[in-house]
Each structure stands twice: as structure tokens, then as C-alpha cells.
Amino acid sequence: MHRIIFKESLAPGVTRYRVHAPDVARRRKPGQFVLLRLREEGERFPLTIVDSDSEEGSITLIVQEVGVSSALMARLNPGDAILDLLGPLGRPTKIRRHGDCVCVGGGIGVAPLYPIAAALTAAGNRVTGILGAREQRLLILEEEMRRVCADLHIATDDGSSGTRGLVSDLLRDRLRQGERYAFAAVIGPVPMMKAVCAVTKEAGIPTIVSLNPIMVDGTGMCGGCRVSVGGETRFACVDGPEFDGHRVDFDRLALRLKGYHHLRECALQALEPREAKAPQ
Amino acid sequence: MSGAPPTVRRPRPPRQPMPHQTAAARVTNFCEVALGLTPELAQAEAERCLLCRKPLCVEGCPVGIDIPGFIARMVKGDFEGAARTLREATDLPAVCGRVCPQETQCEKVCVVGRKGEPVAIGRLERFVGDWARTESSAPPPSLPMTRPERVAIVGSGPAGIAAAGELLRRGYRVTIFEALHEPGGVLMYGIPEFRLPKEIVRHEIQQLRRLGAEIRTNALVGQTVTVEELLGEGFGAVFLGTGAGLPILLGVPGEHLNGVYSANEFLIRINLMKAHDFPRHHTPVFVGRRVVVVGGGNTAMDAARVARRLGPEKVCVVYRRSRAEMPARAEEIAHGLEEGIEFFLLTAPVKLLDRGDGWVRGMECVRMELGEPDASGRRRPHPIAGSHFVLDAETVIVALGNNPNRIVPETAAGLDVTPRGTIEVDVDGATTKLGVFAGGDNVTGGATVILAMGAGKRAAAAMDEYLRGQRDGRAVAKATRVGIEEN
Numbered sequence: 001m002h003r004i005i006f007k008e009s010l011a012p013g014v015t016r017y018r019v020h021a022p023d024v025a026r027r028r029k030p031g032q033f034v035l036l037r038l039r040e041e042g043e044r045f046p047l048t049i050v051d052s053d054s055e056e057g058s059i060t061l062i063v064q065e066v067g068v069s070s071a072l073m074a075r076l077n078p079g080d081a082i083l084d085l086l087g088p089l090g091r092p093t094k095i096r097r098h099g100d101c102v103c104v105g106g107g108i109g110v111a112p113l114y115p116i117a118a119a120l121t122a123a124g125n126r127v128t129g130i131l132g133a134r135e136q137r138l139l140i141l142e143e144e145m146r147r148v149c150a151d152l153h154i155a156t157d158d159g160s161s162g163t164r165g166l167v168s169d170l171l172r173d174r175l176r177q178g179e180r181y182a183f184a185a186v187i188g189p190v191p192m193m194k195a196v197c198a199v200t201k202e203a204g205i206p207t208i209v210s211l212n213p214i215m216v217d218g219t220g221m222c223g224g225c226r227v228s229v230g231g232e233t234r235f236a237c238v239d240g241p242e243f244d245g246h247r248v249d250f251d252r253l254a255l256r257l258k259g260y261h262h263l264r265e266c267a268l269q270a271l272e273p274r275e276a277k278a279p280q
Numbered sequence: 281m282s283g284a285p286p287t288v289r290r291p292r293p294p295r296q297p298m299p300h301q302t303a304a305a306r307v308t309n310f311c312e313v314a315l316g317l318t319p320e321l322a323q324a325e326a327e328r329c330l331l332c333r334k335p336l337c338v339e340g341c342p343v344g345i346d347i348p349g350f351i352a353r354m355v356k357g358d359f360e361g362a363a364r365t366l367r368e369a370t371d372l373p374a375v376c377g378r379v380c381p382q383e384t385q386c387e388k389v390c391v392v393g394r395k396g397e398p399v400a401i402g403r404l405e406r407f408v409g410d411w412a413r414t415e416s417s418a419p420p421p422s423l424p425m426t427r428p429e430r431v432a433i434v435g436s437g438p439a440g441i442a443a444a445g446e447l448l449r450r451g452y453r454v455t456i457f458e459a460l461h462e463p464g465g466v467l468m469y470g471i472p473e474f475r476l477p478k479e480i481v482r483h484e485i486q487q488l489r490r491l492g493a494e495i496r497t498n499a500l501v502g503q504t505v506t507v508e509e510l511l512g513e514g515f516g517a518v519f520l521g522t523g524a525g526l527p528i529l530l531g532v533p534g535e536h537l538n539g540v541y542s543a544n545e546f547l548i549r550i551n552l553m554k555a556h557d558f559p560r561h562h563t564p565v566f567v568g569r570r571v572v573v574v575g576g577g578n579t580a581m582d583a584a585r586v587a588r589r590l591g592p593e594k595v596c597v598v599y600r601r602s603r604a605e606m607p608a609r610a611e612e613i614a615h616g617l618e619e620g621i622e623f624f625l626l627t628a629p630v631k632l633l634d635r636g637d638g639w640v641r642g643m644e645c646v647r648m649e650l651g652e653p654d655a656s657g658r659r660r661p662h663p664i665a666g667s668h669f670v671l672d673a674e675t676v677i678v679a680l681g682n683n684p685n686r687i688v689p690e691t692a693a694g695l696d697v698t699p700r701g702t703i704e705v706d707v708d709g710a711t712t713k714l715g716v717f718a719g720g721d722n723v724t725g726g727a728t729v730i731l732a733m734g735a736g737k738r739a740a741a742a743m744d745e746y747l748r749g750q751r752d753g754r755a756v757a758k759a760t761r762v763g764i765e766e767n
Contacts, residue, residue, distance in 0.1 A: 023505075024504070025505065027504070029333045037540070041554070041557075041560060041561040041562060043459070043562045043563045044563075045555065066561050068559075069562060083461075084461040084497070084498050084509055085498060086459065086461075086499075086504070087496040087503070087504065088503065088504070089500070089503055139316070150632050189335070215565070216548050216549060216553065217459070217460060217469075217546060217548060219460075219685070219687070220525060220526045220579055220685050220687065221469075221525070221526070221527070221548065221685075222542060222544045222545035222548050222549075223526065223527040223529060223542040223544060223545055223546050224541075224542075224545045226529070226536065227534075227537055228475065231536065233529060235526065238685070238686070238687060240525070244646060249536075252536045252638075254536060255536075255537075255637075255638030256538060256638070258538070258638070259538040259566070261566045263558070263559070263564045266558075266559050267558070267559045267562055268563070269559075270559035270560065277294060
């Protein structure tokens with residue numbers, strides 16, 4: 001049984017949990033994820049492990065409400081149990097000493113980015129963080145990122161925090177100003193990753209991205225999480241979730257992520273009325 | 281010459297018919313197609329057996345069931361005794377009675393079959409397995425834990441179940457590790473409900489628990505715990521029954537389009553996650569008006585027949601060779617035809633066509649002709665120039681078999697794999713790593729439930745010998761492997 005120990009809201013529709021999972025907490029490395037199932041009729045869905053505390057035997061998960069499973073997750077409270085939890089899955093981030101690194105995160109993508117930034121710093125790199133969100137109140141983990149980054153820059157679409165504009169533009173400006181990075185980690189919405197990778201490619205910065213395609217089993221069996229990397233088909237669950245950002249076909253990934261969007265409303269409406277109420 | 285009375289030969293009665301759901305009824309539900317013999321029909325069928333003293337059928341059975349033994353008890357009406365006889369050799373009679381290819385095993389060599397139809401051994405096995413589940417009052421045998429060692433079984437599919445059962449019978453403490461949330465392996469996620477009701481699989485798993493097996497779900501060996509750790513944590517030996525692995529995709533343009541599934545994904549969504557019951561179950565699946573399944577094996581038939589039950593106008597199977605080369609069981613092909621599935625034989629996919637928005641709209645195909653036999657002994661297909669045509673499809677399901685999963689070999693030092701990536705073993709299932717044994721699809725490539733069970737049982741015997749100090753804990757000589765190609 002994996003009980004929820006702690007729950008807090010980070011932003012509208014974004015919640016942080018600490019979940020009791022001592023075996024996962026002990027083993028997990030940055031970049032890895034868990035697969036959850038919340039009830040008998042529920043989906044299996046992946047979540048990146050944001051942090052772990054082996055003393056408490058807990059892992060930290062951050063969930064944004066987008067569909068039926070995340071809506072159900074939002075209704076869980078401390079003391080409630082997660083029915084099934086499998087992990088850690090996926091290949092850990094290859095943490096090496098590069099020198100100057102840049103970690104670029106957009107929206108909920110800052111959650112999986114944080115453990116990578118922390119590990120890069122711990123390995124002796126100088127890490128610059130660049131975070132983006134539509135507006136200030138949707139920005140998450142700013143304080144945590146500030147702690148693990150040598151310097152932190154923020155861009156919001158409306159200018160309510162940091163500079164007004166996109167993280168890709170912010171990064172390009174910094175490169176123009178003469179900043180140099182030996183390595184980049186980029187995680188966020190697909191258009192954001194695509195735009196940032198275009199900038200790092202032009203600047204010749206080796207770049208990893210972490211992908212979150214639709215998964216079912218998470219063990220390599222179904223192939224639903226296939227992505228095209230350098231023209232080859234790879235499975236995010238066992239070959240990833242991290243890939244060379246300069247070789248990922250982001251357009252295909254974006255289309256595959258939309259595969260079941262047309263059913264989302266139907267699934268949400270089918271939840272029991274009591275549960276379909278808005279959170280909080 | 282006049283002393284001997286003339287022998288009166290009673291004509292052998294024909295095979296008793298198996299009651300079935302009609303094709304029209306069954307395409308509207310997921311209930312079992314073959315309904316099972318009644319006790320009267322089963323007993324009449326049992327009476328057809330000659331009870332040969334040197335039974336060929338037993339040699340034809342990968343797990344060596346005493347077939348005349350259990351049938352003789354059925355003839356007397358002793359179903360309880362028949363069940364006991366089956367249990368001596370198999371943990372899954374109700375499963376194998378349904379999904380074994382008897383026509384190429386026990387029933388192929390049945391003497392009765394030389395003139396007329398062979399004894400319906402599979403159907404009798406199924407009857408006894410079902411009877412034991414639903415009617416028997418006998419408690420499961422209590423197996424004393426006579427051995428001090430613990431053994432780990434990785435994977436709860438047919439190979440793991442057979443190995444676990446055998447090791448429990450030999451007195452070991454058994455722990456089974458299963459990656460998914462529900463044990464049963466391919467019996468749960470792969471084979472559809474209408475061919476193998478999941479209630480039966482759950483019952484058989486429950487039996488293993490009653491015999492003393494501990495089952496840990498959500499445990500992916502290689503990721504959540506490694507083989508080394510299992511050996512270090514006090515497991516005396518480890519059996520790897522991890523199954524087939526990663527699906528082979530089409531390798532043609534368009535395989536990333538939405539609406540294109542591997543058979544594994546399509547079947548997992550429905551069999552394990554109950555996507556046909558969306559939105560009550562939350563996992564979705566998309567089945568358009570026209571469905572095309574690529575492949576000619578049992579998995580292709582399963583996928584096509586599952587799709588058929590989800591209400592499309594048309595389901596086609598595309599296979600690059602001819603009917604004679606199809607690896608699927610004749611019965612499954614026949615059931616598919618009855619259910620209105622169309623077959624495009626000697627046809628191969630060339631590319632998948634985009635509707636313009638990332639969804640598949642059709643498959644460009646080319647007609648094939650057969651040339652010389654290839655390594656598998658089947659005639660190699662060649663495309664016929666200028667024979668391209670388009671099959672419309674909003675859903676495409678690819679059933680071309682699997683490549684081995686690398687998670688365990690990559691995390692277990694000293695565990696050798698073949699150039700194909702399957703695990704290297706000797707004839708008894710010992711791997712190149714001390715104390716580690718393997719069997720089933722991770723060794724052979726895609727094969728059958730019963731072959732995996734046979735391998736699990738053989739490996740369990742070798743593990744017992746190893747733990748008693750009677751054999752080496754690693755492969756002594758490499759076995760000659762016969763790979764089974766699905767496409």
C-alpha cells in the first residue's frame with residue numbers, strides 16, 4: 001500500500017504529493033518515473049519522480065490536472081492509498097561533469113527538470129536555470145530551482161514574472177550576450193521543447209529532453225509510447241524517457257499526444273457526480 | 281480356422297460436437313465462443329479413447345500428461361480422479377484445454393485419428409479442468425515446505441506458473457514477481473476473454489497462492505529489483521519467465537500515426553484494462569469503421585476477433601504468405617471467417633496513409649507471390665511489381681511478433697543472450713549465470729502457452745537438482761534452439 005503522506009497545491013490545478021514508497025525512494029535516480037493506477041477501473045499512467053526522501057521512505061510527485069486520472073489523483077488526500085505503483089522505471093539521466101549547464105523548464109515540465117538540475121549541481125556543474133510559464137501564478141518550484149541553480153531566469157507570456165516572452169527567446173538572448181553552455185536539459189510542453197532545441201542546436205549545445213508520451217504497461221510490451229528519434233522508432237518507457245533533443249521528431253510526438261483528446265470530456269463526464277466536482 | 285469367433289467391430293462413434301455460440305451472437309459479446317461439453321457429452325467422448333497401452337498422445341504432450349489415465353477415470357465417471365491425474369502434470373488444465381494447439385500435439389498422434397477424428401483430448405482436459413474448478417469439493421493438496429531454500433520466479437505467465445507449481449510440489453518456498461498489477465502474464469493481457477475467460481486465470485493464480493506461492497505484483501525485475509539482489513537476498517535460485525518482450529512494428533512509413541496499434545497494445549488495452557468498457561473503465565481504445573490487422577499468427581486472429589466485437593463495419597487480416605503458411609491455429613482462422621473477418625493473403629503493407637491530421641486513413645499494400653523456402657522452411661514471399669492497392673482503415677493493428685526485452689539481461693551480469701537477444705540456455709533451462717534458469721518466450725521467441733509451461737517445468741526440475749547439489753548451476757552445453765517466427 002502506498003499512502004499519501006503530504007499534499008499541497010503549487011498552482012491552480014497543480015498539486016505536489018509525498019507518497020510512501022520506500023523501495024522506490026531508495027533506488028530511484030534523477031530522470032526516472034513511476035507508473036500509477038488509482039482504482040480498479042483506472043488507467044495506468046506515468047509520473048516523473050521529482051524527489052525522494054529515503055529516511056521518510058517517500059517520493060515526491062507533482063500532478064497537473066488534465067484528464068480523468070489526474071482529476072482522480074487530485075481528489076486523493078493524505079492517508080489515502082494509491083492502488084498500484086510501479087517503479088522506478090526508465091533510464092536515469094546520465095549525470096556527468098560538463099562545466100556550465102543550462103536547465104530549461106516550461107510549465108509542469110519544471111517538475112521533472114528539478115531532480116536533473118539538482119543532480120547536475122551535485123556533480124559539480126554550474127547550472128543556470130531558465131523557467132517559463134504562461135503567467136506568474138502558474139510557475140512552480142521557483143524556490144527549489146533557485147536553491148539548486150547558480151542563477152535562475154524566468155520568462156512568462158504576460159510578463160507577470162521575469163521577462164515577458166518565451167524561454168527559447170530568453171535562452172537565445174543569453175547566448176547572444178556571450179553565455180556559453182556545455183550541456184542543456186530541456187523539459188516542457190512539446191512546442192517549447194521544439195523551440196528551445198532549435199536554439200541549442202544552432203548553438204551546438206548537446207541537449208537532452210524528457211518525453212511523456214502515452215504509456216500503458218511501461219515495461220516495453222505495448223509500444224504505445226513509441227517516439228521517432230533520428231528516424232528510428234524508440235520506446236520512451238525502456239529506451240527513454242530522455243533522448244537527444246536534436247533528433248526527436250516533436251511534430252509526431254505532438255500528434256500522438258493528442259490521440260485520445262476527443263475522449264477526454266466523455267471520460268470526465270462519466271465520473272460519478274460527486275467526484276466530478278471541481279477540486280478544493 | 282473355424283474355432284475363432286468372428287470379431288465384431290462396433291463402428292467407433294463420431295467425435296462429440298462442441299456446443300458453440302453462433303457467430304451472429306458472439307460478435308456482439310466477449311463471452312466464450314466454445315461453451316464446453318456437458319458431463320454426458322464428455323463421458324461419451326471419453327469412451328472413444330482406446331486407452332492405448334503405449335500411448336502416443338502422452339509423447340505428443342509438452343508436459344507429459346497421463347492422457348489415457350485421466351480419460352479412463354472419466355469413462356468411469358470419476359471426474360475427481362481425472363482432475364487429480366491432470367494436476368500431477370499440469371497446473372493449468374482449464375487453460376491448456378482451451379488454448380493448446382492439440383491438433384499438432386496429442387491429438388495429431390492419437391490412434392483413433394488414423395480413421396476418422398481423433399479423441400478430443402483438449403476438450404476433455406478443459407471439461408475436467410472446469411469441473412474441478414466449479415464442482416469439485418476436494419481441498420487443494422497441502423504441500424509441505426520440505427526444502428529450506430527460497431526460489432524466485434520472474435514473471436507470472438505460463439512458464440512462471442508451471443515452474444512455480446513444480447517447485448512448490450518439490451517442497452520449495454516460492455515467490456513470484458510480476459511487473460503488471462495483475463498476475464497471469466499473457467493469459468491475462470494477451471489472450472482474449474472469449475477464448476480464455478479471465479475468471480479461470482484468476483482461479484488458477486489463486487490455486488498457486490493456496491499452495492503457498494507468494495505473488496508480488498508491480499515488481500519489474502531488472503528495474504525495481506535486480507537478479508543479483510534476488511540472489512543476494514536469500515533466493516537460492518531464480519527462474520526467468522519474462523515472456524516475449526517488445527512488439528515488432530511494421531517498419532514502413534506511417535507507423536507513428538494515431539490509430540496504429542501493436543497487437544500487444546490493442547490487446548492490453550482491452551483484455552487487461554477493459555477499454556471496450558470505456559468510459560466506465562478509464563483506458564480508451566480507438567476502433568474506426570474499418571480495421572486492418574497485419575499478421576498471420578494466433579495473436580493476429582485474437583486482435584481481429586477482438587476488433588470485430590467492437591462494432592466496426594469491416595475487419596481485414598493482411599498476411600504476406602498464403603493460408604498454408606499461416607501460423608494461426610486452423611480453429612482460430614475458421615472462427616474468424618465465421619465472424620466475417622476478411623483475409624487478404626499474399627498481401628504486404630507498403631505504407632500507412634495519413635488522413636492529414638496525424639490519423640491513419642488507410643494502408644497501401646502490394647500483392648505477393650511465393651518463391652523458394654527461407655530459413656523457417658516456409659516459401660519466401662516476393663512483391664509483384666505494379667500490384668499496389670489501398671485498403672481503407674481508421675485502425676491498423678500490427679501482429680508481427682516480438683523482440684526480446686533487454687531489461688533483465690542488461691541488469692544481470694553474466695547472463696548471456698543469443699544474437700537475436702533471447703536468453704542463452706542449455707537443454708534443462710540453465711542460463712550462463714549461476715543459479716539462474718529461464719524458459720518460455722524469452723528463450724524461444726514467440727511460441728505457445730504449453731511450450732512455455734513445458735520449459736518452466738523442466739527448468740524447475742533442474743533448479744531442484746541444482747539446489748540439492750546434483751547439477752551445475754549454470755548452462756553445461758548450449759541447446760540447439762528452434763526459433764519460431766510469428767510473421
